[in-house]
Amino acid sequence: MSDKPSKKNRISPTLDDATQRRRTGLPDPANVVSERELRSPKGARYKVIRTRERDAYDKPEES
Secondary structure, eight states, rough: SSOOOOGGGGGOOOOHHHHHHHHTTTGGGGEEEEEEEOOTTOOOEEEEEEEEEOOTOOOOOOO
C-alpha cells in the first residue's frame, strides 16, 4: 500500500491559503480583463481568462 493519502483523504488548502499563493503559469490578477467558463460536450469545465499580457512574438498594437 502507498504512503500517499488517497484523493478522498487529501487536505485541501483553505480559500485564504489558495488566494495568497499564485499558481505557476497564471497571469498577474491586475492584468486580467475578463473570465468566463467553458463547458465541453462531455461536461468538462474550463476557465477562459483574457488578459492584457503580450508575448514577445505578438505583433505590436497599432495606435
